[in-house]
Every structure is written in structure tokens, then in C-alpha cells.
Amino acid sequence: MPVDRARLHRALNPKTVVVVGDKGPNFQWITNCSEFTGNLYSVQLDEKEAAGIEAKGIKNFKGLMEVPGEVDLVICAVPRNVAPFIVADAVKKKVGGMAMFTSGFVETTEPIGIELQGKIVAMANEGGMPLVGPNCMGVYNRRLGVKFMQGQEKGEGGAISIISQSGTHGIGMTMGSQRLGVPVTRTISIGNAAVLNEADYLEYLLDDPETPAIAMYLEGIRAGRRFFELLREGTKKKPVIIWRGGRTKAGARAVKSHTASLASDDAVWMALMRQCGAISTESLEDTIETIAALVHTPKSSKKNMALVAMTGGQSVAITDQFERAGFEVPELSDSSYQRLGEFFVTIGGSYRNPFDASSTIGRESDNLQKILEILADDPVIEGVAIELQTRDFEKSTERMDGMLALMSEYRTKTGQPVVGLIPTGGGMGDQEEIGSRARVHVAKAGFPVFPSFRAGANALGRVRAYYEELEARTK
DSSP states (O other): OOOOHHHHHHHHSOSEEEEESOOTTTTHHHHHTTTOSSEEEEEOOOHHHHHHHHHTTOEEESSGGGSOSOOOEEEEOSOTTTHHHHHHHHHHHTOSEEEEOOOOSGGGTOHHHHHHHHHHHHHHHHHTOOEEOSSSOEEEETTTTBOSSTTSOOOSOOSEEEEESSHHHHHHHHHHHHHTTOOEEEEEEOTTOSSSOHHHHHHHHHHOTTOSOEEEEESOOSSHHHHHHHHHHHTTTSOEEEEESOOSHHHHHHHHHHHOOOOOOHHHHHHHHHHHTOEEEOSHHHHHHHHHHHHHSOOOOOOBOEEEESSHHHHHHHHHHHHHTTOBOOOOOHHHHHHHHTTOOOTTOBOSSSEEOHHHHTTOSHHHHHHHHHHHHOTTOOOEEEEOOOTTTTTOSHHHHHHHHHHHHHHHHHOOOEEEEOOBSSTTOBOHHHHHHHHHHHHHTTOOEESSHHHHHHHHHHHHHHHHHHHHHTO
């Protein structure tokens, strides 16, 4: 249906939310919206459930038509056979829109499921009502405190918005981004996308002033031509990261039973992604790491990296990964080598780029400061990746904080990308628990940080390639 943008905006930015069909003991949807800044009501016929809802301080009604005033968003969590009745009332009340958690529709391939989805789609289309889903987690709005998971943050601002055809991946992308220090403006879990499709949501976010960048998980495209036209023009003003599921034969079969989507040929898909200037990823980890690289680094299409590792073997490994990801690892200028030679410990170390710097940096940060000052002055260097040691991190974060402060000074002075690497596993890897906590600490300081050289190189490489392609497309 033609999208009523005003009603969709109400649904995604609600002042009044009504939850239909929530149940105890946890009352998932009401609890999720406990920080919602607007009016929150419930519709529940079961007297026992209604008593529990009222005990939580939420006014309960026996029907949607009884709720006073305008309703912007209805969260529908009723059995599938009841869903058409709720949609009918929502249309009659002229609500802004509905997010339908209810599943069991066309994704089941059952005749009754197909019939019921057809009914709700027909009613929503006839009434001009935006319907998110069905078979979805619904909508998250950081600023307003509308949530579909308790761990989703409430606060001002956001660095990216997310569209996901999978509720699980919508949760994973949101929570994973938060864990890497990236605030998410809004997440829309679209499920079967029966009324609104991926192009409708993409168009909304491209025009949304609160959304600086977009990440998507898709299993299929329902409005192909329109989607790719929007994507081709939209990526000129906002980066769009797309992780597509079902790229293998068996994966495509799984997609059909998950959201009733038809996956497209992988080679065709990748060609379209390149033509449209989107950033393509292949997994949840790829996606959230690319989000972190996009948000936490300055815009740059430059290739020349200085790589600082902590052993000789690691200096080789980091170089291989960054060159494979499209970067160059150039030699420094003669004046830089002269300055480095005045203090750098070359017994068990090297400063040729890549750096083998453990003996030089040691437990103090003075020599790291000198290294970064030299790199900042060297005209050939256009970005820095540093392997961060977690030595003594469990006792105190002082040493790590000192290194982060120096990295921040370098980034401010040069305007270049700076990434942290805390690899785990292998003989030189830190213990996973310590490494994990250290990565969270680094992320909170506003740096992209990765659990392997490969992950860091690939994430930054995808972002760099986007800006390079953007420059070529907008000349």
C-alpha cells in the first residue's frame, strides 16, 4: 500500500502505546516499556492477567476502543486467530500503526496461517494503517524508551538505526552495537514485512534526521526495483550496511521457513550491492564490527596504515591482514626513522612499519607517545592500528587509559582513523575474559576495538572502501 508517512512517523515515535495481550508472570511488553516517556496502556480480557497488569500500575482496558485519546502504536501479542479482531479495532480507532509480535502466518506454509495473514493485510491496507510485521519483535526508540528488550538503552542521540527481518538479529545488532560503544537511534524488526516492506523502512530512515547511518539484516527483497533505487541514491548521503541471510542453497531454504522470503542469487546480490554503494557484511560479528568502525573513525578513503604490534610474529600477521583488506603498509620517511632510532629498543623489536614494539612501549606510555607523535608528523601515514596489551588491566585501568588518551590526541591532531586490537586465543592471546572486558573499556572510550587482526582490518577496510567509492560516485 502507499505508505502514510505521518502515521508511520507516529508509530515509530509514539506518544501513546497500547499493549494488547500481554501475560504474566513477566508481562514482557509492559516491562520492556517501563521507561517509556509517554502514556502506556494495556488491553487484556483475562481478569487474572488484568489484575497483574493493574498491580504494575498500568491502566487496563477490555477493548482497544475503550482506550482514551489518540493511540500512536499498538503492540499486538495475541494468538494468531485473534489478531484479525485486534487489527479491525486498530483500523477503526485510526491508530498510528501496529507492531505485531504474533506469528504463525505465511511462514508456516499452513493454509490457516496464509489465510489469517491475508485478512490482516487486507484490513491494514484498506484502512491505510502501517503494520510492522507480523512475526517480529517490533520497534525500539532510544530517545522515547520504547523497547522490545530490557537491555536496550534509553538516552538522547544515536549513531545508527537498524532494520532487521529477524528479531534475534535485530536484538543482536542493537545490543552488540551498544556493547561496542555505539548508541542506536532506533531498531525496527520487520518480520514477514507483510504490509510495509524493506523499501518503506529504508526510505523512512534515509529521511530521518535522527539517523546518521543505517544497518540492515535482510532475508529477501519484496520491492526490488524501488529498494535498489532508494539504496543507490541514499548511500550518497548516508552509509548503509547490509547483512543478507540465505546466501547459500540451504540458507535460502531456511529463510523461506523463517520469514517466508525468497532469497536471490548471491552473485546478482553482490553485484547490486557494489552498484548501489552499500557496505556488505556476512555475519552478525561482521556487521557490528563494521558499525563500530564506521561510527568511531573519521571519514577516510586513505590506505596508508601504520601498524603497531607487540611481537615479531604478530607484526607479520597484522600486516598480512591489513594488506588483504585493501590497505598499504608503507615505509616511513627517513626523518621518522632517524627520530625512532633515538629511543626505540631494537633488541627483540623493529620500527620499520609494521612495528614490533613490546620492548619499547613496556609498562610506560612515554615511548608510545613518541611513536604516535612521529607518525602524526609523517606525511605518508594516513591511519593507525595498535595492538593493545592488557597487562595489569585486572589490577588497574590506568595504563590502558593512558594509551587511550594518547590515541585520542593522535586522532584529534591528525583526523585519521585509529583502531585498537586486542586479539584473543593462541600463544600470545590474552585470557578471553580479560580481553573481553578490556575491549568493552576501549569501546566506551570511543574507539573501534576488535578481537582479531582480521576482524579489525576487514571492518575498517569495508568502511574505507565505502568512502572511496562514494568519492568516485559523487565527483
